[in-house]
Amino acid sequence: xxxxxxxxxxxxxxxxxxxxxxxxxxxxxxxxxxxxxxxxxxxxxxxxxxxxxxxxxxxxxxxxxxxxxxxxxxxxxxxxxxxxxxxxxxxxxxxxxxxxxxxxxxxxxxxxxxxxxxxxxxxxxxxxxxxxxxxxxxxxxxxxxxxxxxxxxxxxxxxxxxxxxxxxxxxxxxxxxxxxxxxxxxxxxxxxxxxxxxxxxxxxxxxxxxxxxxxxxxxxxxxxxxxxxxxxxxxxxxxxxxxxxxxxx
Amino acid sequence: xxxxxxxxxxxxxxxxxxxxxxxxxxxxxxxxxxxxxxxxxxxxxxxxxxxxxxxxxxxxxxxxxxxxxxxxxxxxxxxxxxxxxxxxxxxxxxxxxxxxxxxxxxxxxxxxxxxxxxxxxxxxxxxxxxxxxxxxxxxxxxxxxxxxxxxxxxxxxxxxxxxxxxxxxxxxxxxxxxxxxxxxxxxxxxxxxxxxxxxxxxxxxxxxxxxxxxxxxxxxxxxxxxxxxxxxxxxxxxxxxxxxxxxxxx
Numbered sequence: 402x403x404x405x406x407x408x409x410x411x412x413x414x415x416x417x418x419x420x421x422x423x424x425x426x427x428x429x430x431x432x433x434x435x436x437x438x439x440x441x442x443x444x445x446x447x448x449x450x451x452x453x454x455x456x457x458x459x460x461x462x463x464x465x466x467x468x469x470x471x472x473x474x475x476x477x478x479x480x481x482x483x484x485x486x487x488x489x490x491x492x493x494x495x496x497x498x499x500x501x502x503x504x505x506x507x508x509x510x511x512x513x514x515x516x517x518x519x520x521x522x523x524x525x526x527x528x529x530x531x532x533x534x535x536x537x538x539x540x541x542x543x544x545x546x547x548x549x550x551x552x553x554x555x556x557x558x559x560x561x562x563x564x565x566x567x568x569x570x571x572x573x574x575x576x577x578x579x580x581x582x583x584x585x586x587x588x589x590x591x592x593x594x595x596x597x598x599x600x601x602x603x604x605x606x607x608x609x610x611x612x613x614x615x616x617x618x619x620x621x622x623x624x625x626x627x628x629x630x631x632x633x634x635x636x637x638x639x640x641x642x643x644x645x646x647x648x649x650x
Numbered sequence: 651x652x653x654x655x656x657x658x659x660x661x662x663x664x665x666x667x668x669x670x671x672x673x674x675x676x677x678x679x680x681x682x683x684x685x686x687x688x689x690x691x692x693x694x695x696x697x698x699x700x701x702x703x704x705x706x707x708x709x710x711x712x713x714x715x716x717x718x719x720x721x722x723x724x725x726x727x728x729x730x731x732x733x734x735x736x737x738x739x740x741x742x743x744x745x746x747x748x749x750x751x752x753x754x755x756x757x758x759x760x761x762x763x764x765x766x767x768x769x770x771x772x773x774x775x776x777x778x779x780x781x782x783x784x785x786x787x788x789x790x791x792x793x794x795x796x797x798x799x800x801x802x803x804x805x806x807x808x809x810x811x812x813x814x815x816x817x818x819x820x821x822x823x824x825x826x827x828x829x830x831x832x833x834x835x836x837x838x839x840x841x842x843x844x845x846x847x848x849x850x851x852x853x854x855x856x857x858x859x860x861x862x863x864x865x866x867x868x869x870x871x872x873x874x875x876x877x878x879x880x881x882x883x884x885x886x887x888x889x890x891x892x893x894x895x896x897x898x899x900x
Binding site: 414416424427428559560561563564565566568587588589590591592594612613614615616617618619620621622623625626627 | 666667668669670785786787788789790816817839841842843844845863864865866867868869870871872873874875877878
């Protein structure tokens with residue numbers, strides 16, 4: 402079974418959720434773990450509700466991340482993710498750090514801030530997987546404060562704000578048993594998938610593509626083409642997510 | 651289908667360990683992914699001095715003349731020596747060269763030596779590759795593809811290939827290519843969804859060439875995105891090799 406654990410739904414880049422599922426079909430993915438673009442970029446309530454409707458429409462295809470655009474919504478965000486879990490049946494939480502300003506005035510609004518802690522604690526309490534578009538240091542900082550949270554580090558450092566530094570991502574993840582690494586990234590540095598498996602174990606690496614931003618065939622090929630055992634590839638491509646969600650039966 | 655990879659490298663990599671650092675391993679990697687020929691440049695020329703890399707490249711290509719096509723990296727910062735390097739490359743039958751202004755720290759629009767290099771390459775019919783990234787790594791230097799526009803305008807008969815470009819830069823690349831017919835595109839860093847379909851629809855399939863960035867990047871994703879693109883088999887054949895064959899006069 403192949404589960405893509407890093408997917409954007411709800412109209413990202415002009416691709417409807419039905420379009421995304423067609424891409425998943427073509428690539429041979431059984432399920433997608435989706436985060437709604439409206440929730441992530443504009444309004445969490447509206448976007449998460451949209452995703453909930455799509456989960457109802459495609460119950461065998463879509464797992465849902467509750468998404469929030471900022472920790473600054475504080476109590477409302479805590480209530481929102483609880484509703485997403487209890488009412489909508491979402492099994493994950495998507496959080497993303499924000500880049501503000503332009504050029505030399507560009508700043509990163511870190512995820513590792515006090516407002517995030519009650520949100521993360523609620524996710525941990527509900528057993529929700531947290532997909533965090535973040536730097537490795539942010540993940541470490543959050544897990545120091547909420548060690549029961551289960552965090553998937555989106556992109557394994559392979560995003561502009563983490564300077565593409567998958568090596569550092571792996572080094573940090575080695576010290577945090579509840580930190581998992583996501584394979585979604587434009588980067589295909591030779592050896593980095595093998596290094597992730599060697600560093601944290603195949604049971605801590607999770608397949609993601611970031612579609613419909615990135616090409617799903619491209620994302621899949623970096624796993625299927627890696628020098629790994631077939632059992633390791635199976636874990637990465639789907640079994641790990643099923644195990645983490647208690648869906649392995 | 652014959653695969654010609656227009657974006658390959660040879661040498662050590664200073665940022666993290668890579669395994670493929672010998673000629674034999676490079677050929678093994680190409681064999682594994684059924685890449686028949688590769689246009690290869692020396693990383694030594696990127697990070698140290700160009701001429702040392704040229705010697706290494708000569709030795710490499712001499713071992714596998716049917717598999718590897720050497721493209722020396724030159725820099726206008728080497729002055730007259732760079733011009734001599736282009737002459738030498740041409741006399742050896744090399745078909746082109748590769749430029750890395752983002753690594754060698756010069757601009758494409760204000761360097762008299764660069765003008766001479768480009769004029770010479772134009773006169774000799776050599777292909778000049780100007781990749782905007784050496785590989786898709788967010789921590790490495792990047793060139794703005796719009797900077798290539800003025801080069802293509804000043805040297806309308808120069809064969810230019812850009813690449814190392816991803817979703818954020820595709821619009822600018824297409825804009826340059828629409829204006830400048832002498833610019834082609836290699837695919838090693840185009841990781842966006844349906845990127846091959848979007849690119850070929852906008853600039854024409856004849857101007858798109860398959861590149862992987864091996865051995866710095868995994869080859870398989872670069873192959874898979876073309877194999878699975880929703881374009882005709884004839885178009886895939888052009889991207890995978892026929893276009894490169896035409897451009898390189900193979």
